[in-house]
Amino acid sequence: MNAVSATDADAATLGTVLGTLETVILGKPEQIRLCLACLLARGHLLIEDVPGVGKTTLAHALAHVLGLAWQRVQFTSDLLPADIIGVSIFDRASQRFNFRQGPIFTQLLLADEVNRASPRTQSALLEAMEERQVSADGTTYPLPEPFFVVATQNPHEQLGTFALPESQLDRFLMRVRLGYPDAAHERELLRGGERRELLSRIAPALSAAAVLRVQRAVRAMHVADALLDYTQALIARTRERSDLKLGLSPRAGQGLLRAAQAWAYLAARPAVLPEDVQAVLPAVVAHRLERRDPAGAGDGDALGREIIRAVPVPP
Amino acid sequence: MAAAPSADSEPLQPLAWACAAFAGGALLNLDRVPAWTAATTLLLIAWRLTTERSRARLPGSVARALLALAVVAVVLLRFHTLNGLAAGTALLMLMSALKLLETRARRDQFVLVGAGLFLLLSACLDRQSLVRVPLYALQAWLSCSALAVVASAGFGGRAALRLAGRALLFALPLAVLLFLFFPRLPGAFWALQRGGEAQTGLSDTMSPGSIAKLVASYDPAFRVQFAGRAPPAEELYWRGPVLHEFDGHTWRRTSGAFHPRQRLQYLGTPYRYRVALEPTRLRWWFALDTPAQSPDASVLLTYDNQLLGTEPLTQPISFDAVSYTRTRALEPLGALARQQDTTLPPGANPRSAALAQTLRQRADSDADFVQATLGYLHTGGFEYTLTPEPLGADPVDDFLFNTRAGFCGHYASAFVALMRAASVPARVVTGYLGGEWNPIGGYFVVRQSDAHAWAEVWLQGRGWTRIDPTAVVAPERLRRGVFDLLPDALSAPERLLRASAWLTRALQRWDAANAWWSDHVVKFDYSAQLDLLGRLGIRSPDVRYLGWAFVLALFGWLAIIAWHIGRSARPASPDTLARAYARLCHKLERIGPPRAPHQGPLSFAETVTAQRPELRGSVHALLARYAQLRYGPAAPAATRTRDVEAFRRAVARLSLSRAAGG
Numbered sequence: 001m002n003a004v005s006a007t008d009a010d011a012a013t014l015g016t017v018l019g020t021l022e023t024v025i026l027g028k029p030e031q032i033r034l035c036l037a038c039l040l041a042r043g044h045l046l047i048e049d050v051p052g053v054g055k056t057t058l059a060h061a062l063a064h065v066l067g068l069a070w071q072r073v074q075f076t077s078d079l080l081p082a083d084i085i086g087v088s089i090f091d092r093a094s095q096r097f098n099f100r101q102g103p104i105f106t107q108l109l110l111a112d113e114v115n116r117a118s119p120r121t122q123s124a125l126l127e128a129m130e131e132r133q134v135s136a137d138g139t140t141y142p143l144p145e146p147f148f149v150v151a152t153q154n155p156h157e158q159l160g161t162f163a164l165p166e167s168q169l170d171r172f173l174m175r176v177r178l179g180y181p182d183a184a185h186e187r188e189l190l191r192g193g194e195r196r197e198l199l200s201r202i203a204p205a206l207s208a209a210a211v212l213r214v215q216r217a218v219r220a221m222h223v224a225d226a227l228l229d230y231t232q233a234l235i236a237r238t239r240e241r242s243d244l245k246l247g248l249s250p251r252a253g254q255g256l257l258r259a260a261q262a263w264a265y266l267a268a269r270p271a272v273l274p275e276d277v278q279a280v281l282p283a284v285v286a287h288r289l290e291r292r293d294p295a296g297a298g299d300g301d302a303l304g305r306e307i308i309r310a311v312p313v314p315p
Numbered sequence: 316m317a318a319a320p321s322a323d324s325e326p327l328q329p330l331a332w333a334c335a336a337f338a339g340g341a342l343l344n345l346d347r348v349p350a351w352t353a354a355t356t357l358l359l360i361a362w363r364l365t366t367e368r369s370r371a372r373l374p375g376s377v378a379r380a381l382l383a384l385a386v387v388a389v390v391l392l393r394f395h396t397l398n399g400l401a402a403g404t405a406l407l408m409l410m411s412a413l414k415l416l417e418t419r420a421r422r423d424q425f426v427l428v429g430a431g432l433f434l435l436l437s438a439c440l441d442r443q444s445l446v447r448v449p450l451y452a453l454q455a456w457l458s459c460s461a462l463a464v465v466a467s468a469g470f471g472g473r474a475a476l477r478l479a480g481r482a483l484l485f486a487l488p489l490a491v492l493l494f495l496f497f498p499r500l501p502g503a504f505w506a507l508q509r510g511g512e513a514q515t516g517l518s519d520t521m522s523p524g525s526i527a528k529l530v531a532s533y534d535p536a537f538r539v540q541f542a543g544r545a546p547p548a549e550e551l552y553w554r555g556p557v558l559h560e561f562d563g564h565t566w567r568r569t570s571g572a573f574h575p576r577q578r579l580q581y582l583g584t585p586y587r588y589r590v591a592l593e594p595t596r597l598r599w600w601f602a603l604d605t606p607a608q609s610p611d612a613s614v615l616l617t618y619d620n621q622l623l624g625t626e627p628l629t630q631p632i633s634f635d636a637v638s639y640t641r642t643r644a645l646e647p648l649g650a651l652a653r654q655q656d657t658t659l660p661p662g663a664n665p666r667s668a669a670l671a672q673t674l675r676q677r678a679d680s681d682a683d684f685v686q687a688t689l690g691y692l693h694t695g696g697f698e699y700t701l702t703p704e705p706l707g708a709d710p711v712d713d714f715l716f717n718t719r720a721g722f723c724g725h726y727a728s729a730f731v732a733l734m735r736a737a738s739v740p741a742r743v744v745t746g747y748l749g750g751e752w753n754p755i756g757g758y759f760v761v762r763q764s765d766a767h768a769w770a771e772v773w774l775q776g777r778g779w780t781r782i783d784p785t786a787v788v789a790p791e792r793l794r795r796g797v798f799d800l801l802p803d804a805l806s807a808p809e810r811l812l813r814a815s816a817w818l819t820r821a822l823q824r825w826d827a828a829n830a831w832w833s834d835h836v837v838k839f840d841y842s843a844q845l846d847l848l849g850r851l852g853i854r855s856p857d858v859r860y861l862g863w864a865f866v867l868a869l870f871g872w873l874a875i876i877a878w879h880i881g882r883s884a885r886p887a888s889p890d891t892l893a894r895a896y897a898r899l900c901h902k903l904e905r906i907g908p909p910r911a912p913h914q915g916p917l918s919f920a921e922t923v924t925a926q927r928p929e930l931r932g933s934v935h936a937l938l939a940r941y942a943q944l945r946y947g948p949a950a951p952a953a954t955r956t957r958d959v960e961a962f963r964r965a966v967a968r969l970s971l972s973r974a975a976g977g
Contacts, residue, residue: 224946271947274915312912315893315900 010206010214011268017065017205018266024061024198025054027185031176034283035062035150037262039211040218043173043255044129044149046114046287053178055152059110060199062150066211067204068107069144075117077160081124085134099136104128107144107208114151115161125149126168146211166246166288173255174280175287177301214265221261222271226314230274231257233311234281238289244303245290256284274313281308329465330367332475333424333431334360334415336461339454340434341408343447347438348405349393356412363415379416386413404437424465431458441594441629445832456483485879489872496865499841517599517745519556521768522565523706523714526724526745532763535593536747537601538830540758542587546603548749550640552769552781553601553761555746557619559655561735563663564710566728566743574618574652577778581607582641591633591834598624601746601761603638604781610634618652619742631833644778648740656740656773664711664732671736681739681774688733689787692726695719699789723748723785723792727768730784740773744781748792756827895963896941903934906971916942930971937965 063070086102239247282304394402411430459479558566600622678684734741748767750759
C-alpha cells in the first residue's frame, strides 16, 4: 500500500466526503469545510453552539464518512479521568493487573458537552490530546493514528459547568459555530425527518490510511516566503492590539498555517494563498482571542474578521 | 498582595538614560551653583539608580513635601532670593533632583529629561564661549537620545543615539535659520540679576601684590584690531582705572570726585581701532592711552581719560574708538585737581618723603625731578620680580630702602608717592601693557597677565605725562610680555605650551576661532541682523514680513523633513512582480471596484468578475498567474525571471474598456 503520498484519487474522494456531509448537515458548507480542514490539519475541533443544531450529528457524520473508528463520551460533572483513559484491573487468573483501555483509545473521540466535566477530567483529556498518548500506572500507551477529538460545548449553559481555561482552549485548532439553518434548509429539515437515520446509510468514503496520507500531503503544501510574511503580520497584529487580553501564541500561529494548508488542499490549489489563511483565521482565533472589555461588540469570529481587514496583503 | 507598582515592570534603562540627561545638565552648571548643590544632585542620582537596582521603596509623599520645603529654605538662606540665574539654577537643580524621589512612571522620566534640557538652556544664557559649544551639543544629543529611550521602551542605546543624532542634524538648518532671521529685540532681553559672581580683571583699588595676582591668569581681557597701522609695542598702554587716593598702602579711585575734562591738543598719529571686550562684570571699558571721545552714549569719558560704562559688562561687547598716545594740555590744572593729586597720608613713609624733597631741591624743574627719580630707581639696585617680600607698616619706605624688589604696582606706587612728596601732581594708572599679536586673526589679544600699572605726572606746559617707572627697572617689559621676563610666573604646563612654536601657533588659531565666534555669533544682535538683511537686499525689514518669511521657511523645512521620513518609512523598493501587480490592480480599479488592502489576488479576481463576467478569461488568468508567481513553489531563478517578465508584459498589454453596463 502506498502510504507516502496522497493520490489524486484521495483528493477527488474528499469532494465526495464534503458532498456527503452536506446532505446530512444542510446549508452549512462553510462550517463543514472548516471541520474537515481542521481534521486534515491534524487538529482537534471544538464545536460550540446551542443544543439541537446538529453538533453531534456532524461529529458522527465526520467519523462515518472518513471511515474511522469512533467513540462517544457524554461528559458530566461526575465523570472521572479513568472513565476516559481506562483502568487497571486485577486479573485473578493471571495474578496481575491488566490495563483496560478507556473510550479514548479510538480514532475519533466525540466529547459531548466537554465543559460539564470537572477540571480534573478535562485536563486528563486535553493532556492526551496534546501528547497523543496516555500514561497509566507508569506505562505509556500510544493512542491510535489518526487521533482526533471533536468536542462540543454549549456556551449558554453556565450552571454546573467548568469553562475551559485559555491554556486548554489553545489545544483545539479551531472553534466552529454552526448556527441556525436558514429558512429554506430548515423547511427541508422539517420535511426530511430524523437526520440521524441518514448516518447509518453513509458509506465510508475514506479510510484511516487514506486520512493519514492526506494529512501528510497537507503538511507538504507549499508555503512561500511572501505568505509567511503575511501570516506573521496577522499574528503580530493580534499581539499589537491593546484591547485584547492575549495575542496568538506561537502554537496558534503554527496551527493557523497548517489549517491554511489544509484549506488550500481542499481547494485543490498548488500552494497556499492569503485567501486560505483568511478563510481559516476566524475559526482558528475565535476561541483564543478575547477582548479586555467584555462589553466590546462581536464574538471571536468578528475579531478574526477585524484582524484580517486591518492587515493589508503585501503586493 | 499588591505588586510594587513600578520596580518590577520597569527596566532600568529608560531611568538610567533620563538620569544621564539630567546629570549632564547639572554638570554644565557646575561652575554656577555652589558645590553642595551639585554634590547633592549627583548623589541623589546615584542613590536613585541603586534603589532601582535593589528595588528599595521610595519615600512617601509627606517626606517628599518636607524635603521640597527644606530645599526652598536652604536656597533662600544661601542666596536671599529665588530669583536670578545662580539661585534659579540651584533651585531648579535641587528640585529636579527631588523629582527623582518620585520617579516611577514614564511621565516622570520625561520630566527629568526636560530638567536636563532646561539646565542646558540656563547654561547657555551667559556661558557662550566657543569651548563650551561641543559640550552643549553633546548635552542636546544625550537628552534627545534619552527622550527616544524613554518614549519607546524597545529602543536600544545605540539606536536612540542614531535617531537623536539624525533628528538634531535635521534641526540644524532650522536652528541656523532661526538664529539669522528670527526677529531680535533691540536691547537686553535677558535683564538678569547676576549677583554673587566672581569679578575678573582690574579692580578700582591697587595694593602691593594685587596686580601680581592677576598676572597668573592667562585669560584674554580683550582683543584689539587696528584699522590702520598699529602703534609700536612700547606705546600699547591700555588705560583702565586711574587711582588718586593713597592711604599709605592702597590706592583707590576718588569716589564722587568730578572735574571737567581738560581741553587737549592731540599729537602724533590717531589710532583707529576696534576693541572686543570680554565680560568682566565691571564698568571699565579699556581703550588705548587717551581716547578722543566716548564710543557709546552709555559710556562716559572721564576727566582722567577713562571710559566708564553705566552698567557692568555682563556680555561681550565691541566698540570702535580713536586714541592718541601723546597729548598736550591746553588748560592749567585746576586747584582742586592739583590738591587731589598731591595729597599723601600725613606722617606715612617719612624716609621717602625726605628722599623726594632732596631730589627735588637738586633738580631745576619738575621734569628734571622726574628724570632724577627715574635715575634713582635705575641705579638703586632695584629688582623686577613677581614674588616680592611682604612690605611693612610704611610700604613705600620699606620698598625703596629695604626690599628693593617688586612688580609694576610697587614701582608705580612708589614713584607717585615720591612725586607727591615733592608736590608734583601725580596719579597711578592701572590697565594693560602690550598684547600678543595674533597673525591669523590680525589682532592683538590682551590677557589678564598683561595687567600693568604706571604713573602720570603733571608737567608744566605738557599736561599729564605718562611715566612708566617699571620700564626703567625692567626695560624689556615694554617689548615683551611678563612671561618672557619672568618665566617662573607660569605654571609648568603653560611653560611647555609656550616653549613649542607649533603649540603657540595652535593656541593662536584657537584664539582666532574664539574671536570669530564671539564677534559673529555671540554678539549677533539686532543691529547685526539689520546689517545682514541689508546685505541681502531687504532695506527696511518690517517685522511682520520677517515673521511671514520665517513661518514659510519653517514650514518648508518641516515639509522636507516629513517627506524624508515618509520615504524612509515606506517599504523597500518593490520588486518587478509587485510593481506589475500594482499596475494590474490600478488598471482594474479604473474599470471596477477598488481592491481592499486586505484582499488577496484570487478574492480580488472574484470581486472583479462578479461585476464584469466577460473579463473572467483574461483578468482571472492574470491574477491566478500572479498568485502562482508570488505564492507558488519557487522556480529556478532564470525561469522565474522570464515568467515575471512575461507577466509584466501581459499586464502592460492588457487594455480594458469601461463597460457601458458595468
